Amino acid sequence: MQPAVSLQRNKSAGRPRSTESEAAVIIATAELLKEMPLRDLTIEEIARRAGVGKQTIYKWWKSKSAVALDAFCKAMLTEVEVPDTGSFLEDMVKQLRSVTRFYKSAAGSAFCQFLAEAQSDGEFKRTFLNVFLKPRRDAVRVIWERAIQRNEIAADTDPEIAMDNLYGPLIFRLMSGHGSLSESVTRQIARNAFLGIATEKAHAAYRKRTSER
Amino acid sequence: MQPAVSLQRNKSAGRPRSTESEAAVIIATAELLKEMPLRDLTIEEIARRAGVGKQTIYKWWKSKSAVALDAFCKAMLTEVEVPDTGSFLEDMVKQLRSVTRFYKSAAGSAFCQFLAEAQSDGEFKRTFLNVFLKPRRDAVRVIWERAIQRNEIAADTDPEIAMDNLYGPLIFRLMSGHGSLSESVTRQIARNAFLGIATEKAHAAYRKRTSER
Amino acid sequence: MQPAVSLQRNKSAGRPRSTESEAAVIIATAELLKEMPLRDLTIEEIARRAGVGKQTIYKWWKSKSAVALDAFCKAMLTEVEVPDTGSFLEDMVKQLRSVTRFYKSAAGSAFCQFLAEAQSDGEFKRTFLNVFLKPRRDAVRVIWERAIQRNEIAADTDPEIAMDNLYGPLIFRLMSGHGSLSESVTRQIARNAFLGIATEKAHAAYRKRTSER
Amino acid sequence: MQPAVSLQRNKSAGRPRSTESEAAVIIATAELLKEMPLRDLTIEEIARRAGVGKQTIYKWWKSKSAVALDAFCKAMLTEVEVPDTGSFLEDMVKQLRSVTRFYKSAAGSAFCQFLAEAQSDGEFKRTFLNVFLKPRRDAVRVIWERAIQRNEIAADTDPEIAMDNLYGPLIFRLMSGHGSLSESVTRQIARNAFLGIATEKAHAAYRKRTSER
DNA sequence: CTATAACCGAGACGGTACGTCAGGTCTTCGC
């Protein structure tokens, strides 16, 4: 999206890209996304709000979705927080709840919009995957890897599928609204995802722990 | 969408609704949806293709999404086939694979588009839920209920969450494309969903069965 | 245009024409013409206001202009009043002022609208001419004929042209608004029209009369 | 209509107005006006024919009538020809016939349409008056002023009314079609208009001249 | 200290689709 200028020869003649304009576009887009769904966003309105020529936007971004994704990422400098409680289940619960909280927030609600946009824009789908989704999944995968090392789940567990067992239900509920996402629900989702891949030993430990209550 | 006129008194004065026009709209829409994503569909093009006035469409449907949903449902008169193999896991595998096959087909690919559309149109979201999603979920819920009766899963299992454990990963993968949906993957998803809620007895049986192989 | 029903055999099968409907259409049209120019009138709105089906209007009138003309004529049952003061000039002044007063009134302002409509509807132009304009001109022509008999104007005067000398300026001013139509102006128009065709004798009499003042 | 930019500093930012588009619109409109009455003209058809976006038309003109008037004026760059034969009556006859010929021509027939349009569009009425009618009347008024100087008509003659005596009958006949506009008719109209305001001396001279024949 | 080059804002351009309105035709029911 943005040119990785740093490594580039900066010697090219001519006026360099205006950082003010870029920032103004990003900020205007972020604001607009709080007022309307991505679908209703228009390049024209972004340009108007940012006090920028339309051409400037077309020059640096491929589509309004690209601008929006850029704005979304910029607003999310906060690193992904990966919990490490020592308990796989608790890590999952914490993570799921944290993600849920974010996706339900004003800023995070854009996530579903991006997934929606991806349905009719293959190019954006790939970008979204590479720029946002994959990195985040890579970051949280450690939870499952630690669980394997702790022998809580089988060594041959496919973390990708295991992750979808956790996040899939969340995203489905977010997008269709067919069920709530209360604390209780997220715990059940996490628990099911956990028991679905837990080793026999971890299973037994879980049963023992819950029966004691 | 359309009023269920059949039982209604047909006494209303004036020319009755043209069934030809309605059918033409539905057919044209279905065709167009095979050529382009829902997002790129236009009322104008539907009208053109169907040989129908725009007004006629605006009169009977609220939005292009509504027309598309109608066309989608009409094309799917085939009842939801709910497997009953006697084994909960096999039922799930069969169901998941059947749904996956459909959603990956030309006709079924519209499903994700509807979910996408719902992200920026609350009214349609509700309609989609009530007209399509809820009925389908109601139909397949019997798989889980049978499993409870057979004591394969705990009596206090929440079928809604259990269903999301099965379908959530599928939909997430369909929409984001971050992972494949091969036969092997669907089996793993189903297995994890199964083990996540299986009773201790069912768990043991599953372990025994797999270790024998 | 208007059905000359009275002489018609009424024996035709089926429901006879509804006089209520006809009246309602005429009344609604008259009302609407007070609220908007003829150009902005719509058959749809007339039907709505009259509580009548569109078809009923299309059946009995050729166009909205025809309805409007009908309404206009019905509202003008008052016979054309032709002054007879004994003096040709005074007759003309009186007539011109009376016509001016009417055409400037709410009801009479429709006249210019009809003339306007006629510019793009040849059929209506003929109707308007025959139904409204010609009869009125025939009625007032007597003023000129009397003047000929009184030897105020030459026997070979063409009354048609003479009438246009009187009414042409009025209508031009009404339609273009390039000049007022005060009492003084109408008198000058009439005077010029008079002197333009007056016999030498009448001319001398007029000069004598005015110089005495 | 269009801003008289020529003397204006051209500092306004942005792409300048396209003269090609403007010309294309004017030409297309002029063509269309030869094929249909102003009333049946549509902005859409003008845009289509001119190969121009609708918005471009809406941006620079207030209504289709404004476009048409512009086209009409552009087509009439030919200066108003004001005759100067030395004889007031002959000047009037010549002028009237020249105007009549034009208004009856394909191009000139639009005049009545403008007058018609003015009946339902006050804004256009004012524009038409200022842009077309007033300037033309100003140009020909000199005929009457010369006549005053030559003592053919009274010094206190109101030229405005005198002009209406000449042009009013023409326009009335043009618009209503209740009488022809032959050479003979135009001469009579002019003669009546002349005698209506001629001085006693001019009157006598006219009588003498005609009796000689 | 120019010259060249790329950038920028502004905004006009040819288009496409929007959702609305009315036109004129048709089809039904009830009187």
Added chain:
DNA sequence: GCGAAGACCTGACGTACCGTCTCGGTTATAG
């Protein structure tokens, strides 16, 4: 069969954005 009701296709309305295209001006590096 007439009249109301109202659905139908058609096509123009005026608006909003699309993505492209000039403009005048600005800000860099290269010579």
